Amino acid sequence: MGTTKARTLRVAAVMVAIGSLAVSAQQAGAPQVTFQDVRDGLKDPTRWLTYGGDYGSQRHSPLTQITPQNVTRLVPQWAFQTDTLGKFEATPIVLDGVIYITGPEDLAWAIDARTGRQIWRYKRDLPNGLIVCCGRVNRGFAVMGDRLLKTTLDAHIVAISMKSGALLWDTEMENFKNGYSGTPAPLAFKDKVVAGMAGAEYGVRGFLDAYDIQTGKRVWRFHTTAGPEDPGHRTWQGQDAKAWEHGGGSTWTTGSYDPELNLVFWGTGNAGPDYYGDLREGDNLYTASIVALDGDTGKLRWHYQFTPHDVWDWDSTQVPVLADVTIGGQLRKAVLFANRNGFFYALERATGKLIYGKPFIQTSWAKEIRPDGRPILLTGSLPSEQGTKVCPDASGGTNWMSPSFDPALGLLFVTSRDACGTFFNWQDEYKPGEGFRGGAVSRLEEFHHAGLRAIDVTTGERRWEFPYSAQSWAGVLSTASGLVFAGSSGNFMAFDAKSGKNLWHYQTGSALYAGATTYMLDGRQYVLMPSGTTVTAFALPEATPAGGR
Amino acid sequence: MKHNWPIPVVAALWLIAQAVVLTQAPGANPQTAGAGRAETRPTKNPLEGNRDAIRTGGAMFRTRCAGCHGPDARGDRGPDLTGLWASGVTDDRIFDTVRKGVPGSEMPGADPLRVPDREIWQVLAYARTLAESTPPQAFSGTPENGERIFQKTCRTCHMVNGTGGELGPDLSRIGSGRPRAALTKKIRTPSDKIRPGYEPVTLVLRSGQRIRAVKKNEDEFSIQVMDMRQRVQGYLKADLTEVVADKQSVMPAYGPDQLSPGDLDDLLSYLSTLRGPDSARR
Numbered sequence: 001m002g003t004t005k006a007r008t009l010r011v012a013a014v015m016v017a018i019g020s021l022a023v024s025a026q027q028a029g030a031p032q033v034t035f036q037d038v039r040d041g042l043k044d045p046t047r048w049l050t051y052g053g054d055y056g057s058q059r060h061s062p063l064t065q066i067t068p069q070n071v072t073r074l075v076p077q078w079a080f081q082t083d084t085l086g087k088f089e090a091t092p093i094v095l096d097g098v099i100y101i102t103g104p105e106d107l108a109w110a111i112d113a114r115t116g117r118q119i120w121r122y123k124r125d126l127p128n129g130l131i132v133c134c135g136r137v138n139r140g141f142a143v144m145g146d147r148l149l150k151t152t153l154d155a156h157i158v159a160i161s162m163k164s165g166a167l168l169w170d171t172e173m174e175n176f177k178n179g180y181s182g183t184p185a186p187l188a189f190k191d192k193v194v195a196g197m198a199g200a201e202y203g204v205r206g207f208l209d210a211y212d213i214q215t216g217k218r219v220w221r222f223h224t225t226a227g228p229e230d231p232g233h234r235t236w237q238g239q240d241a242k243a244w245e246h247g248g249g250s251t252w253t254t255g256s257y258d259p260e261l262n263l264v265f266w267g268t269g270n271a272g273p274d275y276y277g278d279l280r281e282g283d284n285l286y287t288a289s290i291v292a293l294d295g296d297t298g299k300l301r302w303h304y305q306f307t308p309h310d311v312w313d314w315d316s317t318q319v320p321v322l323a324d325v326t327i328g329g330q331l332r333k334a335v336l337f338a339n340r341n342g343f344f345y346a347l348e349r350a351t352g353k354l355i356y357g358k359p360f361i362q363t364s365w366a367k368e369i370r371p372d373g374r375p376i377l378l379t380g381s382l383p384s385e386q387g388t389k390v391c392p393d394a395s396g397g398t399n400w401m402s403p404s405f406d407p408a409l410g411l412l413f414v415t416s417r418d419a420c421g422t423f424f425n426w427q428d429e430y431k432p433g434e435g436f437r438g439g440a441v442s443r444l445e446e447f448h449h450a451g452l453r454a455i456d457v458t459t460g461e462r463r464w465e466f467p468y469s470a471q472s473w474a475g476v477l478s479t480a481s482g483l484v485f486a487g488s489s490g491n492f493m494a495f496d497a498k499s500g501k502n503l504w505h506y507q508t509g510s511a512l513y514a515g516a517t518t519y520m521l522d523g524r525q526y527v528l529m530p531s532g533t534t535v536t537a538f539a540l541p542e543a544t545p546a547g548g549r
Numbered sequence: 550m551k552h553n554w555p556i557p558v559v560a561a562l563w564l565i566a567q568a569v570v571l572t573q574a575p576g577a578n579p580q581t582a583g584a585g586r587a588e589t590r591p592t593k594n595p596l597e598g599n600r601d602a603i604r605t606g607g608a609m610f611r612t613r614c615a616g617c618h619g620p621d622a623r624g625d626r627g628p629d630l631t632g633l634w635a636s637g638v639t640d641d642r643i644f645d646t647v648r649k650g651v652p653g654s655e656m657p658g659a660d661p662l663r664v665p666d667r668e669i670w671q672v673l674a675y676a677r678t679l680a681e682s683t684p685p686q687a688f689s690g691t692p693e694n695g696e697r698i699f700q701k702t703c704r705t706c707h708m709v710n711g712t713g714g715e716l717g718p719d720l721s722r723i724g725s726g727r728p729r730a731a732l733t734k735k736i737r738t739p740s741d742k743i744r745p746g747y748e749p750v751t752l753v754l755r756s757g758q759r760i761r762a763v764k765k766n767e768d769e770f771s772i773q774v775m776d777m778r779q780r781v782q783g784y785l786k787a788d789l790t791e792v793v794a795d796k797q798s799v800m801p802a803y804g805p806d807q808l809s810p811g812d813l814d815d816l817l818s819y820l821s822t823l824r825g826p827d828s829a830r831r
Contacts, residue, residue, distance in 0.1 A: 131662060201663075385608040424612040426605035426671075434665050440612040469768050489768035505770060 031145035032095060032162060035190050038144065039259050045520045048094040051140050051185040051254040052402065053517070056322035059404035061518045064481040065525035066540060071483060071494045071504045073540050077526065078116030080535045082107065087513050088530035090140040091185065091402070091475070093148065094519045099528065100162065101535065102138040102185075106152050110165060113521055116537060120165035124152055131179045131433055133201040137513075139254065139400075140185030142193050144213050149193045151182025157195045157211055169216035173197055178432045179204045185254045187264070189295060192219055196251030200269045200315070203436035206249030206287070208266050210298055220298030224249030224268040224286045232285030232303075243280035246430045248272030249287035253317040253400045256335075261350060262295040265322065265335055269315035274394075275383045275425040276311070276438025283308040288316045290337060292352060302352035304373060306339045311383055312365065312423060313394040313441070314341040319402045325410060325457045327355055336457055338403055338414040340396030343369060344460055358460035360453060361397035362418045365390050383423035383439050393421030394441040395471075402475035402515045404484065406497055411454045411463055413476045413484050413497075418449040452476070452486045454500060464500030466493075475515020477527075485516040485527060492516070492529045492536075508536060590666065592641040596674040606675030609668055614676075617655065622679045624728035626744075627656065630676055632685040644669055653825070654722060688729065688818040690811070695819025698812055706800065710826050716763060716779050717747065717800055724823040732817055736808065739800040749795035750774060752784055763799055767792075 033049060041054025045063050053059045066074060082088075086104020093100040098119065099111040106124035111117065130136070130153050141148040141160075147168060148160045154176040159168040173195065174180035179202025186195040192210045200206060206224035211217065225247035226232030236244040248271045255266030271280060271287035286300075288307035293300060306316045321336040325346070333349040342363035346355040357369030366375035381390050395417065403414040425439035451467040472488035479485075483503075484495040490511055494504040510532025518527045527538045596602035611620065617627035624630070633643060647669050650658030659669060704713040707720045723732070734741060743749070752760040752774065762774035765781065772792060773783045777799065786792065801807070808816070 133662070385604060387608075387611055422612070424608045426608045427601070429667075431665075435663050437663075440609065442612050442616065491768055491770065493769075502769070507768075507770075 033143050033145060035144070038188065045518075045525075046094070046096070048092065048517045048519055049143055050093075050187065051091050051142070052256060052319060052321075055187075055189070055257040055259060057254070057256040057319045057402070058321055058323065058407070059402055059475070059477050059515065060406055061477065061479045063479050063518055063520060063525050065520075066479065066483065066518075066527065067481040068483060068496050068503055070540060074494070074504055074506070074527070074538045075541060076506070077537045077539050079537075080109070080111050080116040080118070082109075082533040084533055086136060087511070087532055088535065089135070089137040089183075089400070089513045090530060091515060092517060092528065092530075092535075093141050093143045094517060094528075095143070095162075097521055098162075099535075100141050100143070100148055101530070102140050102150055103533070104138070105136055106138060106150075108138075108141070108148075108150065108160065108165065110162070111535070113519065113526065113537070116535070122160055122165040122167075124154075124158070126152075127154055127176070130154060130176060130181065131199070131202055132181045132183075133198070138183055138185075139514075142186040142188040144188040144191075144193065147213060149186045149188060149195070149211075149213065151184060151186060151195050151197070153181050153183070155180035155182050155197060155199075157182065157186065157193070157209075157216070159213065159216060171211060171216040171218065173209055174204070174207075178202070179434075179436075184252050187254055187257060188213060189257050189259065192295070194255070194257075194264055194266075194295075196253070196255075196266065198250045198252040198269075200248030200250040200272050200287075201274065201435060201437055202433060203246035203248070203272050203430045204250065205245055205247060206251055206269060208251045208255075208264075208291070208293065208298070210295075222291065222293050222298045222300065224251060224289075224291070225271075226285045230285075235282040235285045236280055238277075238279050238281035240279040240430075243284075246272060246436065247280055247284060247287065248274070249284075250315070251317065252315070253319060256320045256322050257295065258322055258349060263301055263349075264293045264295050265320040265349075266291055266293070267316040267318055267320060267337070269317050270313045271310045273428045273430075273436045273438030274311070274313040275423060275440070276428050277309055277382075277425075278427070279438070281309070284310065288314055288341075290316060290320055290335065290347070290352070292349075304345075304347055304352040304354065306337070306343070306345065307341045308374065311425070312341070312390060313437075314339070314392075314396055316340065317400060318398060319400075321403060321405050321412065322349060323405050323407060323457070325407075327458055334457075336403075336405065336412055338398050338412065338416075338455070340392070340399055341365070342392045342397035343375075344412075344414075344455055345369075346457065346460065356460050359397075360414070360455055360460075360462065361416055362391050362420075363397070364420070383425035385424065385426060387422040387424045387442070389420055389422050389444065391420035392417070393419045393443050394423070395419065395443075399473065401473050401513075404476040404478040404515075405457070406478045406480075406484075408480070409482075409497055410457050411497065412457050413452060413454050413478055413486065415472050415474055415476060415486060416451055416453045416465075417471045419471070420444045450488065452484070452488075452495065452500070454484075454497075466495055466500045466502060472512065474512035477516040477518060479518060485518075485529070487512045487529075490531065492531065492538075506536075506538070508532070508534065510534065590641070590644070592639065594640040594644075594670050594673050594677070596667075596670045597640075597677055599674055602671045602674040603678055604675075606668075606671035606673070609672045610675050614672065619731075622676055623730070625731050627727075628725065629685060629728040631679050631681045632683070634677065634680045635682055635684045640673060643673060647672070654725075685728070688814070688821045690814030690816070690818035692815065692819040692822050694812070695815035695817065698808075698816045699819055702803075702808075703816075709823060714779055716775060716777070718744065720820065721823055722825045724821040725825065727820075729817055732820060733813065736803050736813065736816070738802055739798040740796060740802065743798050747798070749797060749799050751791075751793040751795055752789050753791040753793065755788060755790055761795075761799065 108122040110119040250269035288310040289305040354373035428438035468488035508531035706716040766773040
């Protein structure tokens with residue numbers, strides 16, 4: 001009996017062991033991130049799985065441990081430094097206590113979110129002769145399964161193992177020698193990853209691509225300058241019959257995705273050459289626009305052009321924020337868009353129809369946006385050989401810095417700048433890989449003003465502003481506890497979301513070119529801020545044990 | 550582990566490293582647009598006299614050069630360019646200066662990724678149309694007397710070749726092409742245009758004490774200044790009741806009553822001799 005019992009126990013033990021192994025093996029093989037995980041956005045507050053926090057790019061966290069009342073006690077917990085030149089413009093991915101972040105020069109790291117210690121480092125061997133207009137930067141990873149996806153400065157897209165940083169596949173998007181580069185964070189959904197590119201200052205033809213996450217094979221491409229097969233092609237007229245072939249329209253900031261509509265929303269860049277429009281008369285679709293593309297096919301569902309015939313370098317490569325908002329007493333599924341041209345727009349998400357467009361900074365190029373969506377231009381606002389003063393300047397009312405949206409307050413928080421410029425233009429000639437701007441801009445310093453602004457999305461009017469001492473390139477994060485995190489002049493700051501009152505700041509020592517993220521770990525809420533080549537994690541002090549020091 | 554390399558090996562490695570650095574320099578990469586074409590670049594401006602180039606170059610000059618060299622190229626913060634050609638400077642040398650900039654000065658180089666060779670030639674084609682046929686007139690004053698005036702009046706606040714004060718800008722290179730009119734203006738009416746880094750401010754402390762200073766830096770919560778004792782110091786704005794942006798420069802205006810036209814000539818003549826650190830004094 002005893003022997004039988006012992007044998008039974010041994011068999012049971014072996015079976016348990018086999019079962020455990022099977023479970024372990026199953027867990028080891030299970031993908032770390034599913035489409036549903038990403039779709040859930042920030043519902044699981046230990047995670048941050050897309051550039052914008054969720055598919056709607058609201059950058060609004062449900063976390064409430066850090067509040068307007070206790071934020072003054074926020075202190076650094078650790079710092080991670082890249083030991084390189086350059087700067088962070090990236091938003092990290094956060095998953096299971098690990099931070100995955102991309103940096104300058106196509107470097108990337110996995111970092112222990114508890115301590116800031118490096119787990120692995122990825123470095124791409126970049127070729128000589130890169131053509132990058134505005135910094136050798138990268139804005140982050142997309143994640144799906146066990147894979148991290150990123151664009152590269154030499155215009156490739158790569159998949160990297162989350163576990164080791166090993167390269168899994170590498171696909172060329174375009175030949176970098178012709179002025180193409182990759183800087184935006186891709187956006188992953190289902191089995192695809194959508195990636196944008198940069199290069200409109202070098203006469204590229206802009207596009208948005210989708211790739212198979214498993215194989216790296218391109219699934220679809222949408223060109224942002226309409227070719228002969230596209231109805232929008234008639235909007236390319238003028239001196240150069242082939243203007244559309246090097247008409248710009250890059251896609252260098254991450255867009256958003258609506259899983260219900262299966263639509264990708266993405267902003268497109270300036271037309272090229274930037275300031276000389278005679279080569280390309282017409283509206284120049286689909287530059288300086290937002291396009292809504294079918295996620296499976298890349299087919300254009302609708303477009304809205306913010307700046308028809310852009311001659312001011314006003315890329316519409318800001319982040320489209322998807323939100324359900326009440327406007328005029330009606331619940332609208334909207335796309336909210338604070339544009340570089342100085343206007344704030346609300347569009348119908350399913351159709352692209354304009355709900356309203358109102359200036360959120362000082363503008364001088366358009367009187368207003370007509371109900372049909374077209375701007376009413378003011379005379380004397382076109383660039384010229386003698387120079388024309390226009391507001392905003394080429395860097396615009398806002399730029400790539402991400403806004404955030406607080407649904408409970410109905411406020412969109414955006415880093416804003418008021419600056420006018422004198423726009424000069426001249427005839428230019430396209431040569432592959434060479435600058436193709438057709439002009440330049442001098443900034444008029446006397447009009448310079450910058451600040452963090454809260455826009456009431458029900459009306460498009462400004463609710464509050466916190467003025468900055470200098471222009472800022474920092475993105476914004478808000479939390480359900482009523483806080484907004486942003487900053488300027490190296491100061492990482494927290495504000496009261498309702499009033500805009502500054503509640504806390506910390507001088508990071510370098511300019512801010514990215515936005516903050518937040519996550520829960522071991523029962524503590526962390527706020528992560530990249531600055532220069534350093535990432536700093538902040539949290540409230542750990543609770544002191546009763547009777548402790 | 551520390552390696553003790555034999556000296557010849559180190560020398561050889563150094564030479565190889567230099568060769569690599571040279572071949573990797575932007576100018577040596579044939580793929581870099583517009584750069585590194587010194588070997589094929591013409592020595593004379595191929596676009597000189599070309600009407601289209603002059604028109605385009607004029608727009609480029611107004612946006613990229615006029616801020617420092619003045620809209621008529623007669624100089625402001627930067628040198629007068631109208632006498633360059635009459636002084637015998639070649640197109641090729643001017644091109645190089647535009648491409649590479651002037652180290653140690655505010656003149657930046659033109660990034661080959663942003664400014665192809667063609668655009669530099671276009672700017673030079675335009676600038677040539679503004680050129681004088683004779684070199685600029687030399688300063689006529691007595692530099693020795695000018696130096697005496699400088700030592701007595703200016704050196705408390707301005708440094709030259711490592712000696713003097715630092716409340717105002719270092720003037721060690723002020724003579725390298727800065728035109729007479731611009732220098733006169735700085736002396737007679739210094740508040741007309743004040744450079745960043747020297748903007749006058751008055752800080753009002755909670756005690757009521759007022760501190761006059763020039764601003765070195767500022768953010769939302771603090772300000773960094775040099776006070777009139779030439780001491781650099783930072784202040785928290787929370788400790789101040791007011792930060793006044795003054796209109797008057799901390800440099801006094803030296804009108805004809807304070808500095809006669811003759812003394813001004815002498816001072817300008819002395820300043821025109823200042824072309825950078827004096828190697829003999831190092």
